[in-house]
Amino acid sequence: MKKKEKIKLYESLFYIREVQEQLIKKYRQGNKMRCPMHFCIGQEMLPAVLRQLIDKKDSLFCGHRSHGYYLSKNGPLNQLFAEFYGKKTGVSGGMSGSQEMMLEKINFYSGALLSGSFAMSIGDAFSKKYNGKKNLSVAIIGDGGMDEGISYEVINMAVMMKLPVLFICENNLYSTQTHMRERNKNLNIYKKLLPYGIKTSFINSNNPEKCFLKIKNIIKDIKSSNRPVFLEVMTYRFNAHVGPESDDHYNYRSNKEINSWKKKDPLNFYKNKLIKEIKDFENINMLIKKKIKNKINNAFKYAEQSKFPNSFEKFNYQNTYSKKVKNFYNNQIPFDEKQEEHKPKASSPY
Amino acid sequence: MKSKFKRKLSFADAINEAQVQAMKLDKNVFILGQGVEKGAMVFNTNKNIEKKFGSKRIFDTPNSEQAETSFAAGAANAGLRPILIHQRVDFMVFSFEQIVNWISLWSFKSSGKCKMPLVIRAIIGRGWGQGPQHSKTLHTFFSYLPGIKVVMPSSPSEAKGQLLSSIMSNDPVIFLEYRALYNSSEHVPKEPYFLDLSSPRHRLKGKDLTVVSMGASTLTVLKAAKELSKINIKVDLFDLRELSNFKMKNIFSSVKKTKKILVVEDGWKNFGIGSEIISKISESGIKLAKPARRINWPNSHVPMSSVLENKFYFDHNKVIKSCLELCKKK
Numbered sequence: 001m002k003k004k005e006k007i008k009l010y011e012s013l014f015y016i017r018e019v020q021e022q023l024i025k026k027y028r029q030g031n032k033m034r035c036p037m038h039f040c041i042g043q044e045m046l047p048a049v050l051r052q053l054i055d056k057k058d059s060l061f062c063g064h065r066s067h068g069y070y071l072s073k074n075g076p077l078n079q080l081f082a083e084f085y086g087k088k089t090g091v092s093g094g095m096s097g098s099q100e101m102m103l104e105k106i107n108f109y110s111g112a113l114l115s116g117s118f119a120m121s122i123g124d125a126f127s128k129k130y131n132g133k134k135n136l137s138v139a140i141i142g143d144g145g146m147d148e149g150i151s152y153e154v155i156n157m158a159v160m161m162k163l164p165v166l167f168i169c170e171n172n173l174y175s176t177q178t179h180m181r182e183r184n185k186n187l188n189i190y191k192k193l194l195p196y197g198i199k200t201s202f203i204n205s206n207n208p209e210k211c212f213l214k215i216k217n218i219i220k221d222i223k224s225s226n227r228p229v230f231l232e233v234m235t236y237r238f239n240a241h242v243g244p245e246s247d248d249h250y251n252y253r254s255n256k257e258i259n260s261w262k263k264k265d266p267l268n269f270y271k272n273k274l275i276k277e278i279k280d281f282e283n284i285n286m287l288i289k290k291k292i293k294n295k296i297n298n299a300f301k302y303a304e305q306s307k308f309p310n311s312f313e314k315f316n317y318q319n320t321y322s323k324k325v326k327n328f329y330n331n332q333i334p335f336d337e338k339q340e341e342h343k344p345k346a347s348s349p350y
Numbered sequence: 351m352k353s354k355f356k357r358k359l360s361f362a363d364a365i366n367e368a369q370v371q372a373m374k375l376d377k378n379v380f381i382l383g384q385g386v387e388k389g390a391m392v393f394n395t396n397k398n399i400e401k402k403f404g405s406k407r408i409f410d411t412p413n414s415e416q417a418e419t420s421f422a423a424g425a426a427n428a429g430l431r432p433i434l435i436h437q438r439v440d441f442m443v444f445s446f447e448q449i450v451n452w453i454s455l456w457s458f459k460s461s462g463k464c465k466m467p468l469v470i471r472a473i474i475g476r477g478w479g480q481g482p483q484h485s486k487t488l489h490t491f492f493s494y495l496p497g498i499k500v501v502m503p504s505s506p507s508e509a510k511g512q513l514l515s516s517i518m519s520n521d522p523v524i525f526l527e528y529r530a531l532y533n534s535s536e537h538v539p540k541e542p543y544f545l546d547l548s549s550p551r552h553r554l555k556g557k558d559l560t561v562v563s564m565g566a567s568t569l570t571v572l573k574a575a576k577e578l579s580k581i582n583i584k585v586d587l588f589d590l591r592e593l594s595n596f597k598m599k600n601i602f603s604s605v606k607k608t609k610k611i612l613v614v615e616d617g618w619k620n621f622g623i624g625s626e627i628i629s630k631i632s633e634s635g636i637k638l639a640k641p642a643r644r645i646n647w648p649n650s651h652v653p654m655s656s657v658l659e660n661k662f663y664f665d666h667n668k669v670i671k672s673c674l675e676l677c678k679k680k
Contacts, residue, residue, distance in 0.1 A: 059428070061424075093460075093462075095458060095460070100459045104427075109427070113451050116420065116448060116452045119420030119421075120420045120452065121424060122420065123420060123421040123423055123426070123430075124424040124428045126425050127425050130425075130430060149416070150417055150420065150447075156414065157411065157412060157421060309461070314462065316457065318457055319521065321515070321544070322467070322519075322520070324518055325518045329511060329545055
């Protein structure tokens with residue numbers, strides 16, 4: 001990797017971490033962000049890597065733990081925070097909150113119910129193939145979502161139809177508070193997929209550079225072969241399943257396990273690596289921190305100052321038609337009572 | 351002008367023609383589903399489409415209703431106009447999650463910025479010995495849900511125009527085809543045409559009583575009305591197109607005039623479209639001369655045995671009986 005790429009990767013990791021931490025800090029202040037949030041502290045590696053490797057025209061579909069991926073598609077921070085505040089200027093105009101955001105201009109889509117967004121990626125990839133575009137669709141799911149049957153239906157269809165999709169399972173071991181081993185005989189999801197005839201890959205390392213290089217190759221492969229690939233990445237969430245407070249008092253995971261993963265914190269690991277590798281890294285890091293903290297403060301201000309939306313019903317329907325529809329037939333033309341009556345054949349029960 | 355009304359088409363052929371014309375009008379239209387280009391070609395509605403447009407635009411899928419639905423949703427969001435077909439509505443139930451949690455709220459949760467222009471065609475209703483897993487209608491399940499348009503045509507001319515409108519609609523449409531209608535035939539204009547889905551078609555004009563029906567029940571009412579006209583009872587018949595949203599204006603003015611309302615609906619009685627129409631009339635404050643009436647299926651699953659099947663479904667005689675009772679003077 002080039003020095004510039006390394007710094008960018010570090011910056012992305014820091015950016016995603018810092019956004020989470022500041023949101024956690026502000027969440028209870030004045031109770032202005034009134035929606036459930038699934039933070040991704042500890043899981044920043046994948047979104048940080050993707051931020052550098054995917055194109056604006058590539059689509060990204062993910063689940064409820066979406067903040068990192070929104071940022072990997074370079075979604076505007078102001079709109080993100082405004083959505084959390086329920087403001088009109090938010091990503092989804094205050095209709096969705098943190099767990100349902102979507103922004104079509106950056107091809108970013110998410111939703112709370114585990115596998116649904118992941119599954120839509122195949123239709124998106126089909127549209128790219130249908131229109132002869134070279135882009136791909138990235139579909140991200142957790143290990144919990146991979147318990148749902150549709151995930152396997154979708155992978156099968158992508159294989160059979162040769163669709164350019166990068167399926168990624170972020171395996172953080174827990175579905176809310178239920179461990180993988182309580183839910184599955186086979187703890188490696190990618191191994192379950194081998195009989196489907198999909199190329200699989202597995203990353204069990206919090207070294208962002210290893211992840212970067214592996215995904216770079218996978219994307220190249222998908223673009224040249226027009227075939228899907230399934231990648232499983234082992235990771236760990238440091239924060240609670242949902243909300244700013246810890247949920248470790250429920251004792252669903254051991255301190256030993258938590259500490260072993262915290263020692264492998266991808267951000268710390270990478271910072272220490274770059275301190276050794278890059279001479280002026282401390283200075284560079286200071287500038288990055290300053291820039292990002294500024295950006296975050298501005299986003300909070302923007303969200304606070306934005307207005308609340310005042311309507312919601314009109315969003316349920318578009319009530320529009322394709323441009324091909326010029327006009328509708330008047331009710332009476334060509335249909336009138338003189339028209340011959342509807343005559344079923346004898347075989348019909350009518 | 352008159353010449354174009356002369357040609358007759360079956361319900362199945364009208365659906366076929368609507369699809370072919372939509373595919374010609376817009377290259378983004380394509381068809382998918384289980385066995386859609388094989389065997390009986392979904393009651394002949396898909397015949398010759400593969401020959402005309404190739405396998406890129408009509409293709410078979412694995413038996414994965416959920417994945418098929420997500421596939422269609424993802425493609426629609428990306429600007430294509432998929433038509434997903436289920437040979438029986440009962441199979442569509444597999445994809446409840448995709449319809450309820452994703453497709454129906456796609457526009458809403460993007461505050462109107464994202465479109466979901468897809469059509470799900472599903473075959474419903476009475477066949478021949480189809481039993482409880484092959485003959486449901488489920489139309490009210492979906493009509494209850496914001497963000498989805500549920501459309502149910504009653505005849506070939508309606509089917510063609512409604513399907514063309516549904517395919518070109520920027521909202522998701524569930525298009526329900528009553529199985530017993532496939533063989534019915536009617537004059538259908540040749541050129542592509544679009545119908546305003548939210549305007550019920552005023553099928554018959556009459557002064558004695560107002561009847562509202564939809565899908566195959568419209569055919570039953572037409573048959574009954576023909577008999578009734580012989581004894582000089584004239585039915586004012588409204589045929590619904592979109593069940594999830596329909597304009598009540600003309601129905602209200604009709605009921606104001608006749609003071610009698612009958613709703614005929616193939617499907618279970620409780621929480622049906624009939625309940626909705628009668629509530630709306632009641633809320634409007636229109637005074638009725640006789641209590642409102644509904645003809646529906648019993649609140650039961652559908653039996654297979656032909657004897658019980660005949661007992662289960664209503665026919666035009668039941669409609670005639672209800673109309674006579676409503677029109678009786680004291």
